[in-house]
Amino acid sequence: MNGAALPVLALRHVGKRFPGVQALRDVTMELRPGEVVGLVGENGAGKSTLMRILAGVYQPDDGEILLSGRPIRLAGAADAMRHGIGMVFQEQSLLLNLSVGENIYLGNEAAFTRYGRIEWHALYAAAARQLAKVEVGVDARTRTADLDFATRQMVELAKALTLEEAASGHLVILLDEPTSVLEQTEINILFARVRALKSRAAFIFVSHRLDEVLALSDRVYVMKDGAVVAELPAAGADVRHLHSLMVGRDLRAEYYRESLQRPPRTDVVLAAESLGRAGAYRDVSFALHAGEVLGIAGVIGSGREEVTRTIAGFLPHDAGRLTVFGQERRFSSPAEAVDCGIGYLPRERRTEGLVLFLSVAANITLASLGRLRRHFLLDPAAEARVARDWVARLGVRTPGIDAICLNLSGGNQQKVVLAKWLNARAKILILDHPTRGLDVGAKEEVYELIRSVTGEGIAVLLTSDTMEETIGLSHRIIVMRDGVVTHRADAPPGGKPTQLDLIEHMV
Amino acid sequence: MPAQRIERLRRFLPVATLAVLVLIVGALQPEFLNPDTLLDLASDTAVLFVLASGVSFVILTGGIDLSIQAMASLASVIVALTVDRLGYASFVAAVAAGALSGWLGGLAHVRLKIPSFVATLAVGGVLAGTALVVSHQHSITLGATQRAYIGWITGPWLGIPREVIIGALLLFFADTVQRRTPFGRYIAAIGAGEAAAYASGVKVGRQKVVAFVISGAFAAFAGVMLAGRLASGSPTLANEQLLPAIAAVVVGGTAITGGVGSIWRTLVGALIISVVRTGMTFIGVDIFAQEILFGAVLVFAVAVTIDRSKIPVVK
Structure with a gap:
């Protein structure tokens, strides 16, 4: 480590708030000339917010950014580039x-x-x-x-x-998940190039593949809940240690309301048999029971997202059988899935979950307007009654049922999406990253709701941002890697598998 | 909050504009304000309003229908050519043709995934050409026996022009469909957030096609009304109506990007256009020069009604 050299880039006590969420708090880190710094953390830990601040997309609310010792303000991406900060993002910009x-x-x-x-x-x-x-x-x-x-x-x-x-001065290049869609040989080439370019630039490397981070970086910063929780040299660190730092919190069983986890019923509501879709997943089998939470664990590219989207009606399968309530189905649109009693809580809450510019009431009834119809016409009084009822039952904090959803906080928006499906009498809920972007309190409310609906016999298929959440909430877990199921685990209260039990089947 | 005040202002701007315009024209030409002139104004507005309320449904989904003017002209030709043989059924045939053309345009948009402005521009071309061919490029004046069938469209009934009564009935119908049916809710949801509507199980394609069918049928009905008022059918009868109709929708406060709007707003917009038109005629502005103003008004109205912070990219 070259402690004497002036850092190319330094962050001092940087903080960033979004409505209802403290995305970054008191982040201090530095990048020295010719260094590759790894940045790791679970989804929602604040990595992408930090990268966007460095790329000039967001401006920090607190703290300062120093470039070669001088404080700077990055007004936009073009400004960041003028200052010598370049980026290579996962979603390519070409x-x-x-x-x-x-x-x-x-x-x-x-x-x-x-x-x-x-x-x-x-x-x-x-x-x-x-x-x-x-x-x-x-x-x-x-x-x-x-x-x-x-x-x-x-x-x-x-x-x-x-x-x-x-740009004048030293170059900083942000690498945000650059390897997630590359093959191993391609990754090796990329890494060799990055190492060769260290004389020209310093790098910040963000990846969810911890082994890669350790292989490429000189030092690693670990983030959690918007803060840096550890800084360590990559030499000598191992994946397990890094992972435990990322997760950090002692697993508190009650966080996930484990005491409310009831054994599922025996009736199968949805069954996948050797389900496959070319280029996405293959030979996926599982059964989902009434009242059960079935978690699917896996990294990006494992195929779990596509399995979820298939059952929600977005991506039809092309092999195997999908049986819903005893009937074989192949969904070519979400409308068909909805007709079978499936409700989808998408990770893109603001685009797919809600019509942001419609009212809370209109969003709650959107999937079940047919029931509010009397002689071809909607009954506004009945609609208001239904909406008020759900707002009260789920504790949605809104100025009123006529308020547009745009202005609700993330947690309350999520409750509106949930209310939409409960009102549509969905019997199977697909929860696709249900707590993404929510703060801790809102997350706990969502967990409580999940326990409460499964208690009433609704089945839940869950994909989640964190392993911890998947394990905490699920009755059973299937692990996917490269499009196939690699592991199955039971997760009864008190007998939950550990993250390390699962992670070896994921990567 | 200022944002809310701006929002409220935006909502009341059209009505306020209408009131101010009426007062201005009334001040310049006091006879404008006497009840007969106002009733004339209302009956002159009816056709424009019917045309505009049909296309409102498509605009609410976030699409556009550029074929309405050609459809209205073709409908007048259909009536003029068939009223002899079909009698009252010729009006039904014309409106059915409108619905059919809307259905085809809608399918082209939804199934072939062609942007609605291209699909309906093309349909409009087909309709305009058809009208020219079947009419042999002539305007067809209705004879005395044929005129007996158009009595329900024009003239006063209990002192009120029949156009106004028809317009009011269609207003009631369209407003009910837009505000009180699942379809009306679905198109608003599609316009405001198509991805969420789709994920919620709304059959997005089907709802859009229905919107185009309504737009086509209303356009044809507007053509029927024109044929009745002028006692003739012509392949160019509704020319210069497209721009005012779309301007009426947008001036009334319906967002051109979809999601926000209503038939009542379209009524206010149509009245504004009509008052401006009449006012200009009173003042002596050339009727063709009026298009210049409508073009300018359309751009201004779109600029005022869109909240650009919510729309990052406009194509």
């Missing part, structure tokens, strides 16, 4: 219809423009030099769509390195 060279200099064509026209020769020559830095042997005139994903990732890296010429 435009596929443009050539590699056009992408590398997108927004910076002015440097190659003379008398209003772009001198393409100069631009492509410069792009070729950038590509040489990352040792990518493609022609800068190639259409980006014709490259494979891993090569595009390298192009992204080359694009970030153009800042070397544009």
